[in-house]
Amino acid sequence: MLSPIVAGVWRMDSWNWSPQERLRWIEQCLDLGVTSFDHADIYGGYTVEALFGEALALAPQLRARMQLVTKCGIQLRVGARPDTRIKHYDTSARHIVRSVEQSLVQLRTDEIDLLLLHRPDALMDADEVAAAFDQLRTQGKVKAFGVSNFTPSQFELLHARTPLVTNQVECHPLHRAPLFDGTFDQAQRLRTRPMIWSPLAGGALLTSEAEEAMRVRGLLTSIGAQYGVSAATIAFAWLMRLPSRPYPITGSRRIEAMQEAVAATRLTLDTQEWTEILVAATGRDVP
Ligand SMILES: NC(=O)c1ccc[n+]([C@@H]2O[C@H](COP(=O)([O-])OP(=O)(O)OC[C@H]3O[C@@H](n4cnc5c(N)ncnc54)[C@H](OP(=O)(O)O)[C@@H]3O)[C@@H](O)[C@H]2O)c1
Numbered sequence: 617m618l619s620p621i622v623a624g625v626w627r628m629d630s631w632n633w634s635p636q637e638r639l640r641w642i643e644q645c646l647d648l649g650v651t652s653f654d655h656a657d658i659y660g661g662y663t664v665e666a667l668f669g670e671a672l673a674l675a676p677q678l679r680a681r682m683q684l685v686t687k688c689g690i691q692l693r694v695g696a697r698p699d700t701r702i703k704h705y706d707t708s709a710r711h712i713v714r715s716v717e718q719s720l721v722q723l724r725t726d727e728i729d730l731l732l733l734h735r736p737d738a739l740m741d742a743d744e745v746a747a748a749f750d751q752l753r754t755q756g757k758v759k760a761f762g763v764s765n766f767t768p769s770q771f772e773l774l775h776a777r778t779p780l781v782t783n784q785v786e787c788h789p790l791h792r793a794p795l796f797d798g799t800f801d802q803a804q805r806l807r808t809r810p811m812i813w814s815p816l817a818g819g820a821l822l823t824s825e826a827e828e829a830m831r832v833r834g835l836l837t838s839i840g841a842q843y844g845v846s847a848a849t850i851a852f853a854w855l856m857r858l859p860s861r862p863y864p865i866t867g868s869r870r871i872e873a874m875q876e877a878v879a880a881t882r883l884t885l886d887t888q889e890w891t892e893i894l895v896a897a898t899g900r901d902v903p
Contacts, residue, residue, distance in 0.1 A: 617729070617760065617781070618652040618683055621852070621877045622811060624865040625653055628667055629660030631869045638671035644871045646681050648878050654784075654811070654865045655723070656687035656734055657715050661694045665722035673724050684723055685811075687734040687764060688715035705737035709748035716757055731758045732784055736770045746778035762808075768798040775806070784811035787855060787862070788821055789832045789897035795858075803860040812855055815864040815877075821851055828897060835896040839889055845879050850893070852880030857890050 623645045633641070645651070655665050665686065672679060689707050693700045712733075719728060731752070733745070752758040762782035763771060771783050783803060785794050787810075794800050794810070803810045816822055820829055821836070836847035836854075843850070855864050866877045885893075895901055 618685070618809075618811070618863050619650050620856075620863065620881045621650050621874070622652040622654050622685070622863050622865040623650045623874065624813065624867045625655055625664050625668060626659050627867055627869070628664045635667075635671045635674060638667060639674045641869070641871070642668075642671055642678065642682075643675070645874060646678065648871070648874055650866070650874055650878065651681060652683040652685060652729075652863070654685045654813075655719070656690075656732075657719055657722075658687075658690050658692050658734070661692065662696050665719055669722050669724035676724075679725055683729040684725060685730040685732065686716075686719045686723070686728055687732040688712055688719070689734045689737060705735055705739070707733055707737040707740040707745055709744045709751075712745065712748040713751065716752055720757060727756060728758045730760045730762060730781065732762045732764045732782070733766075733774075734764050736763070736766050740770075740774070742774050742777045745774060749778045762811075764811075764813075768802040771799075771802060775808075780808060782808055782811050782863075784813055784865075786814050787812045788815050788817045788851065789854065789893055790817045790821060790828060792894070792897065800858060800860040800862075803862075810860055810862040812862045812864045814867065815855055816848060816851055816867070818867065822848060828899070831896045831899070832893065835893055839885070839892070843883055845883065846876050848873065848876040849879045849883070850885070852877045853883050853885050854890060854893050856880055857885050 689705055691700045691704050691706050693703050749761045760781045762780045764784035766783050785799055787794050833847055836850040840847050840850045852864050855862055866874055
């Protein structure tokens with residue numbers, strides 16, 4: 617349903633591009649086979665969906681070639697929302713439905729391919745969410761549903777009421793929790809392929825001077841040299857080696873960075889290379 621590499625647009629408002637430049641970027645992603653775009657209502661302080669929709673309106677025929685993912689469930693305290701006194705989570709049916717309706721308008725589309733609840737919410741009523749999802753599915757407004765940043769038990773709870781197709785979580789060599797906390801075991805068991813945010817640790821993997829990052833980067837670079845690819849490509853390949861078959865989400869504006877991510881779909885790290893990267897990150901051999 618999603619392309620093997622997904623393009624994340626969290627940072628798009630900071631790119632300061634014209635609608636034509638945004639359209640060009642979208643076209644280049646599509647030409648590379650990166651056809652899925654990861655949004656959230658709140659990106660750019662509720663502005664990014666509209667920036668994307670504005671570009672898409674210049675070439676509406678492209679909509680049929682792409683999958684649009686968006687999220688809801690966070691209420692930010694920004695000028696556009698004067699009623700919000702404090703940042704909070706809202707997974708009420710009323711908010712979910714309203715948020716989707718706004719996303720459809722902003723993205724200038726009739727249908728969202730995948731809607732995610734952005735964060736787990738202690739006040740989430742699973743029956744109420746399931747009813748909202750059913751309504752949106754029946755109305756043809758959303759095709760499929762998932763969650764983001766959920767623990768396995770939070771996922772289990774909602775999945776028992778309504779089918780979820782993914783849990784979008786952070787993972788990279790500097791943040792390995794989902795490898796060991798049951799998140800990816802559950803994804804493999806249920807065949808709900810995870811989506812992975814910040815696959816390059818928000819860039820830190822390639823730029824940070826912290827000891828752990830430098831250790832990992834050195835190894836990514838030397839393994840990359842053997843394959844004739846960049847350190848970034850090896851970082852993506854490390855994630856794509858996982859048997860839960862995750863979809864990494866890029867965060868770069870640069871098409872070359874997108875090409876580096878796509879290059880990872882053409883190589884498979886062997887078990888020892890994969891483990892060397894894990895060991896460089898943890899600083900110790902596996903037990
Ligand atoms: N569900 C959630 O809670 C959640 C949270 C965070 C993010 N996300 C999603 O995940 C997407 C990706 O997150 P992310 O932006 O943190 O991803 P990332 O790929 O880990 O980081 C991208 C950042 O790293 C920089 N960078 C530095 N060197 C790079 C290199 N060699 N190659 C590529 N990038 C390099 C990029 O700058 P340049 O643009 O200059 O290349 C960009 O600012 C977001 O757009 C969003 O869709 C979801």
